Amino acid sequence: MELPNHPTIFSITEAELDLDDLLAQITLPSTGAACFFTGMVRGETRKDGLPPQTEYLEYEAYIPMAEAKMQQVADEIRTRWPTVEGIAIVQRIGRLYPMTPTVLIACTAPHRDTGVFEAARYGIDRLKEIVPIWKKEVGPAGDEWIEGEYLPKPGE
Numbered sequence: 254m255e256l257p258n259h260p261t262i263f264s265i266t267e268a269e270l271d272l273d274d275l276l277a278q279i280t281l282p283s284t285g286a287a288c289f290f291t292g293m294v295r296g297e298t299r300k301d302g303l304p305p306q307t308e309y310l311e312y313e314a315y316i317p318m319a320e321a322k323m324q325q326v327a328d329e330i331r332t333r334w335p336t337v338e339g340i341a342i343v344q345r346i347g348r349l350y351p352m353t354p355t356v357l358i359a360c361t362a363p364h365r366d367t368g369v370f371e372a373a374r375y376g377i378d379r380l381k382e383i384v385p386i387w388k389k390e391v392g393p394a395g396d397e398w399i400e401g402e403y404l405p406k407p408g409e
Contacts, residue, residue, distance in 0.1 A: 258281060259281075259331075259337075259338050259339065260278055260279050260281075260338075260339045260340070261324070261327045261339070261340045261341075262275065262278055262279060262339075262340070262341040262342070262343065263320055263323035263324055263326075263327060263340075263341075263342040263343070264320065264323075264342075264343050264344075265314050265316045265319050265320060265343075265344050265345075265346055265386075266343060266344070266345055266346070267345065267346055267347045268345075269345075269354075270291070270343060270345065270354045270357050272289065272291070272357070272359075275341045275343065275357065275359060276289075276341075276359065276361075278339070278341065279338070279339025279340060279341050279359060279360075279361050280338075280339060280361055281338050281339065281361070283338065283363050284338055284339070284361045284362070284363065285362070285363050285364050285365070286361065286362050286363070286364055286365040286367070286369045287359060287360070287361045287369070288359065288360050288361075288365075288369045288370050288372070288373040289357065289358070289359045289373065290356075290357070290358045290359075290373050290374065290376070290377045291354045291356065291357050292354065292355045292356040292357075292377070293352060293353065293354055293355060294307065294309070294310050294349050294350060294351045294352065294353045294355055295307060295351060296351030296352065298390075305392055305394070306392050306393055307351060307390055307391070307392050308350075308391050308392050308393065309348050309349060309350045309351075309391050310348075310349050310355070310388055310389065310390055310391070311347070311348050311349075311388070311389040311391065311396075312344070312345060312346040312347060312349060312355065312386060312387070312388050313346060313386070313387045313388075313389075314344065314346050314384075314385060314386045314387070315385050318385050319344070319384050319385050319386060322380075322383050322384040322385065323342045323344075323380070323384055325383065326342060326376055326379045326380055326383070326384070327340045327342060327376075329375070329379060330360065330372045330375060330376055333368075333372070333375065334360075334362075334367070334368035334369075334371065334372040334375075336362050336363060336364075336367035336368060336369075337360050337361070337362050337367075337368065337369060337372050338361045338362055338363065339359070339360065339361040340359070340360055340361075340372075340376070341357060341358070341359040341360075342357070342358055342376060342380060343356065343357045344356045344380070344384070344386055346386070356377070356380070358373050358376035358377045358380065359373065360372040360373045360376065
């Protein structure tokens with residue numbers, strides 16, 4: 254549901270995320286606010302009181318379905334926050350090392366008080382719920398596929 258002059262970007266990529274370029278693509282002359290969420294690879298994850306080391310994460314996705322679900326997330330954002338102007342939803346795949354950005358959700362709007370923060374938060378939460386992206390964590394003790402908590406509902 255892209256509105257005229259309201260850009261929507263969604264992609265699965267192996268390329269580094271260029272925040273300046275993505276912001277430029279979703280900024281309009283009327284834009285006065287932008288909110289970004291960027292997920293990162295942690296080098297340490299505290300589990301059971303111990304800090305396991307992460308050497309890298311390996312991300313995989315079924316790209317056609319993942320991008321269709323990203324479009325769904327963008328459409329949901331536009332329905333809930335009609336003042337949002339631009340939306341970018343980008344997920345990296347491949348081998349990613351600690352302190353590397355893995356995912357970006359960005360929303361722009363005319364003003365900060367028009368739901369732009371809430372829209373970006375909704376975008377990352379919804380991406381984690383419905384977009385088919387798989388993550389394997391690799392560390393000194395071996396590797397483990399990280400399971401999500403999503404159980405699809407009819408139509409999702």
